[in-house]
Amino acid sequence: MFSIYETYLKSKGNFTPDEIALIRSLAITKTLHQHEYFLKEGEQMKFYAFICKGCLRNYIVDENGDQHVLKFAMENWWAGDRDSLISGIPSVIYTDALEDCELIMFAKDTFDKLCQEIPALAVMIDTLFHRSYVSSFKKIHEAVILSNQQKYDNFKQKYPALIDRVPFHMIASYIGITTETLFQLHNDQTN
Numbered sequence: 730m731f732s733i734y735e736t737y738l739k740s741k742g743n744f745t746p747d748e749i750a751l752i753r754s755l756a757i758t759k760t761l762h763q764h765e766y767f768l769k770e771g772e773q774m775k776f777y778a779f780i781c782k783g784c785l786r787n788y789i790v791d792e793n794g795d796q797h798v799l800k801f802a803m804e805n806w807w808a809g810d811r812d813s814l815i816s817g818i819p820s821v822i823y824t825d826a827l828e829d830c831e832l833i834m835f836a837k838d839t840f841d842k843l844c845q846e847i848p849a850l851a852v853m854i855d856t857l858f859h860r861s862y863v864s865s866f867k868k869i870h871e872a873v874i875l876s877n878q879q880k881y882d883n884f885k886q887k888y889p890a891l892i893d894r895v896p897f898h899m900i901a902s903y904i905g906i907t908t909e910t911l912f913q914l915h916n917d918q919t920n
Contacts (some may be wrong), residue, residue, distance in 0.1 A: 783830025
């Protein structure tokens with residue numbers, strides 16, 4: 730499983746064989762089964778987690794018990810609640826496995842030390858956090874200004890691999906429309 734993460738690392742920066750060996754020596758592997766939680770609301774996220782296989786989702790639950798999907802994460806993405814990880818506060822989200830998943834994880838303190846020792850890793854994480862911030866801002870912007878059709882079209886364009894992997898009601902929740910509206914939009918395009 731580490732070979733998947735190693736390939737990812739090499740695509741993101743220049744790492745020496747010794748740096749890769751150090752990273753490998755500190756990596757923790759974890760398997761999650763479908764529907765198993767990686768993180769629950771109220772827990773503190775303590776690990777950086779990279780997805781080698783599978784798909785997870787981040788969601789919140791409102792006072793009525795309704796779930797609102799904030800993010801999907803699949804192969805070669807990072808999982809969990811970065812705010813909880815960085816700040817040490819309890820998470821306000823749930824992260825669960827939509828499929829069986831294989832993760833490479835690092836304890837926060839361990840990963841922070843690795844970033845101090847390996848400049849390419851620090852640059853990679855800084856770039857990822859920046860991209861994540863920009864992506865979150867774009868999602869909010871799109872939620873406010875785009876039509877339902879445009880939201881669905883954007884989702885299909887950005888995440889084509891998720892269309893067949895994620896239930897429609899979760900996609901609808903993520904893009905901020907009802908499941909019925911999403912089915913109608915989908916049926917209109919396939920007919």
